[in-house]
Amino acid sequence: MFKSSGTPLIRVGVVSVAILFTMTLPSVAADSEFFATFGLGRPATPTDIHPWDIDISPNGKGLPSGQGTVKEGGMIYTNSCAPCHGPTGIEGPMPTLIGGIGTLNTDQPLKTVGSYWPFATTLFDYIYRAMPFNAPQSLAPQQVYAVVAWILFRNGIIEESTILNAQTLPTITMPNHKGFVGDARPDFSKVRP
Amino acid sequence: MKNNEQPADRKDSPPQSTGQSRSEFSLNRRTFLATASSALGIAAAQMVFPATSATATSVPNDPSRTPGKTSSAYGTRAVFVETQRQFFSTRSLTPLQHLSGIITPSALHFERHHNGVPVIHPLQHRLLVHGLVSQPMIFTVEELKRFPAQSRIAFIECSGNSGKEWKEPNGTTVQETHGLTSTSEWTGVALTTLFQEIGLKPEAQWILAEGSDAAALTRSLPLASILPHALLCYAQNGEPLRPEQGYPLRLLIPGWEGNTCIKWLRRLKLMTHPAMTREETSKYTDLMPDGTARQFTFEMETKSVITSPSGGQQLENPGFIEIRGLAWSGRGRITQVDVSTDGGESWQTAELQEPVLPMCHTRFRFSWKWNGGETILQSRCQDETGDVQPTLTDLIAVRGFNSFYHNNAIQSWKVTKEGQVNNVQI
Known part of the structure; x- marks a missing residue:
C-alpha cells in the first residue's frame, strides 16, 4: 500500500489531540495513534489556493476588487439572466428574483432575493460561482457587482445611483436579515400516541 | 411529474406454462414479471420497462440442458430485472418498492445535483484544505486512499424527500413520495484523521465544503458536530463512488440532510463563522408559519x-x-x-x-x-x-x-x- 518512495511515517507516540480542542474524539484506527503525520499530501501555495478561494462572507471577506452600477447590471441581466429568470426578474421560469417582501408569514409566501435572502454578499457569492446556469464562473467581478446592483435596485433595497464594490456591498442590510432562527427541533412530544 | 413516467397500469397476461416445445421459446417479459411478483400476492401495476429494451428475450425451455454463458469482466443483472430510477433533470428517485434488505444498489441510489453530474479525472482531482489550519494542504485522491480507511453503512436522504406531500397526496408510488433516500456502505478517511495531518487552529469553528460541479455547491458545517462522524468517501458498496454520488470524492455526514454531504469535493476551508451560502440561506431553510425560517436544520428525523x-x-x-x-x-x-x-x-x-x-x-x-x-x-x-x-x-x-x-x-x-x-x- 505504501510506496517505497513515499515520505516515511514518523513514529512519535500518541498523537496530540490539542488540534481538536475540547470536543470528544472518536476513536481513530489504532495504527494512526502512533503517527503524528502520515506524510501524505503537499503544502498548498497561495497560487494553489487563490483560484478556488471564491467564497464571500457576510462581512465582505473575499470580495474581489472591481465595481458595478445598476445601469450596467441591467444590460448584463438582459443578456445573461433574463432567458431563465424573465425580462424583469419576475416572469421565470426559474426562481423569481424580485418582490414578495411581506409575504413570508402568509399562505402564499414568495421567497425572492428581496423578500428572503438575509445577506447581499450571498448574492455575489452565488452568481460569481454558479451563474449563469449555462456558463458558470464566466462573469467577471465587475459584471457580478453590476448584476447584484440591478437585482437589489429592482427590489427597492438600494438607490439607482449606488455603486457596488467590496466596500459598499457588505454594508447593505437586506429586508429579511433578521428572519432566520436556529434549529428548534425536536419540536414534538416524544410520547407515542 | 411530467416525464419518464412509466406506464401506470400494465395488464399482464397469465404465464403460458404448458405445451411448450423443448426448443427455445420467447418468454414475454411482462409474463415473467407478473409471475414473479404474484409470489408476493401483489401485482406490480407499475413495473418498469425501459423504452429501449427488447420486448422478448431468448430463454431456453430447460436451462439444465443448455450450456450457459461464459464469465464476464463486469457483471450485469438478469435481463428480466429492469427496475429503474425515475429521473428528471436534477434528480432521480430510488425505486424503494422493488428493493429488498437495506442496501441500495449503487446504480439505483437517488440523485440530486444542482447543475449536472461533472466528469472528473481521478488523477486530476485535488482536495484543498485551507483557512484556519496550521498548514494548508493539497491531497490527491490516491493519497487520501492511503490514509487509514473506515467504512460505515449509512443512509443519505435529501431534505426535500416527501416535500411535495405537505399539502396533499402527490406521488403515486413510494418511489415518488419517498425515493430521495438510499443506503450504501461508504468507505473513506475520517475527517479527524485528515486533521491530524493538517492541524487546526483553535479559532476554527466552521468548515466550508465545496464541490467541483458546475454549481460549486457549498455548505458551511459546524466543526464540532461533524468531526465525530464525517468521512471523506471515495468508495460506495465496494467500488469507487458512482459519478452521481460524487466521484471521485464526497463528504458523508451520517444522518444529515443529503446536501451537506458535498459531492465532487474539492475544498475544505476552516472558518470562524458560516459563509451563509445560497444553499444555507435561500435554500434548505425551513419557513415557519410566523415568517421566520429555521436555518442549519441538519439532522434527518425519524x-x-x-x-x-x-x-x-x-x-x-x-x-x-x-x-x-x-x-x-x-x-x-x-x-x-x-x-x-x-x-x-x-x-x-x-x-x-x-x-x-x-x-x-x-x-x-x-x-x-x-x-x-x-x-x-x-x-x-x-x-x-x-x-x-x-x-x-x-x-x-x-x-x-x-x-x-x-x-x-x-x-x-x-x-x-x-x-x-x-x-x-x-
Missing part, C-alpha cells in the same frame, strides 16, 4: 414508510401479506416500528430485521392477513433518542404548510376493496 404494499401496487387476493418497509433516523438507531392496518386505530409492533444500525435504513416486516376489505396501512417508528415519527397533522400544527423540507410524517396507503393501493392523507 421516518418510516411501508414499501410493500405501497402506492400503485395491486393486492391480488385476500390472505397472507407480509408488510415490508424501511425506517431510519439521523439521530441514531431505530428501536421500534409499529404498523397499523386500520388507519391508525390500533398499532402493532413490527419485526426489525438485522442489521439495525445507527443512521441507516432498517428493514421492518409485519405479517398481515388482508380480509379483502378497504383499509389504510401506516408505519410509525421510534429511534434510540426517543423521537417518534409524527403524523402529518402534528407536523403541520407546528411547522405549517410551507417549510417544504424535513417532512418525516407517517405515510398512509389506502387499500381498496379491489386491492388497489393508493397514496392518501388522513
Whole structure:
C-alpha cells in the first residue's frame, strides 16, 4: 500500500489531540495513534489556493476588487439572466428574483432575493460561482457587482445611483436579515400516541 | 411529474406454462414479471420497462440442458430485472418498492445535483484544505486512499424527500413520495484523521465544503458536530463512488440532510463563522408559519414508510401479506416500528430485521392477513433518542404548510376493496 518512495511515517507516540480542542474524539484506527503525520499530501501555495478561494462572507471577506452600477447590471441581466429568470426578474421560469417582501408569514409566501435572502454578499457569492446556469464562473467581478446592483435596485433595497464594490456591498442590510432562527427541533412530544 | 413516467397500469397476461416445445421459446417479459411478483400476492401495476429494451428475450425451455454463458469482466443483472430510477433533470428517485434488505444498489441510489453530474479525472482531482489550519494542504485522491480507511453503512436522504406531500397526496408510488433516500456502505478517511495531518487552529469553528460541479455547491458545517462522524468517501458498496454520488470524492455526514454531504469535493476551508451560502440561506431553510425560517436544520428525523404494499401496487387476493418497509433516523438507531392496518386505530409492533444500525435504513416486516376489505396501512417508528415519527397533522400544527423540507410524517396507503393501493392523507 505504501510506496517505497513515499515520505516515511514518523513514529512519535500518541498523537496530540490539542488540534481538536475540547470536543470528544472518536476513536481513530489504532495504527494512526502512533503517527503524528502520515506524510501524505503537499503544502498548498497561495497560487494553489487563490483560484478556488471564491467564497464571500457576510462581512465582505473575499470580495474581489472591481465595481458595478445598476445601469450596467441591467444590460448584463438582459443578456445573461433574463432567458431563465424573465425580462424583469419576475416572469421565470426559474426562481423569481424580485418582490414578495411581506409575504413570508402568509399562505402564499414568495421567497425572492428581496423578500428572503438575509445577506447581499450571498448574492455575489452565488452568481460569481454558479451563474449563469449555462456558463458558470464566466462573469467577471465587475459584471457580478453590476448584476447584484440591478437585482437589489429592482427590489427597492438600494438607490439607482449606488455603486457596488467590496466596500459598499457588505454594508447593505437586506429586508429579511433578521428572519432566520436556529434549529428548534425536536419540536414534538416524544410520547407515542 | 411530467416525464419518464412509466406506464401506470400494465395488464399482464397469465404465464403460458404448458405445451411448450423443448426448443427455445420467447418468454414475454411482462409474463415473467407478473409471475414473479404474484409470489408476493401483489401485482406490480407499475413495473418498469425501459423504452429501449427488447420486448422478448431468448430463454431456453430447460436451462439444465443448455450450456450457459461464459464469465464476464463486469457483471450485469438478469435481463428480466429492469427496475429503474425515475429521473428528471436534477434528480432521480430510488425505486424503494422493488428493493429488498437495506442496501441500495449503487446504480439505483437517488440523485440530486444542482447543475449536472461533472466528469472528473481521478488523477486530476485535488482536495484543498485551507483557512484556519496550521498548514494548508493539497491531497490527491490516491493519497487520501492511503490514509487509514473506515467504512460505515449509512443512509443519505435529501431534505426535500416527501416535500411535495405537505399539502396533499402527490406521488403515486413510494418511489415518488419517498425515493430521495438510499443506503450504501461508504468507505473513506475520517475527517479527524485528515486533521491530524493538517492541524487546526483553535479559532476554527466552521468548515466550508465545496464541490467541483458546475454549481460549486457549498455548505458551511459546524466543526464540532461533524468531526465525530464525517468521512471523506471515495468508495460506495465496494467500488469507487458512482459519478452521481460524487466521484471521485464526497463528504458523508451520517444522518444529515443529503446536501451537506458535498459531492465532487474539492475544498475544505476552516472558518470562524458560516459563509451563509445560497444553499444555507435561500435554500434548505425551513419557513415557519410566523415568517421566520429555521436555518442549519441538519439532522434527518425519524421516518418510516411501508414499501410493500405501497402506492400503485395491486393486492391480488385476500390472505397472507407480509408488510415490508424501511425506517431510519439521523439521530441514531431505530428501536421500534409499529404498523397499523386500520388507519391508525390500533398499532402493532413490527419485526426489525438485522442489521439495525445507527443512521441507516432498517428493514421492518409485519405479517398481515388482508380480509379483502378497504383499509389504510401506516408505519410509525421510534429511534434510540426517543423521537417518534409524527403524523402529518402534528407536523403541520407546528411547522405549517410551507417549510417544504424535513417532512418525516407517517405515510398512509389506502387499500381498496379491489386491492388497489393508493397514496392518501388522513
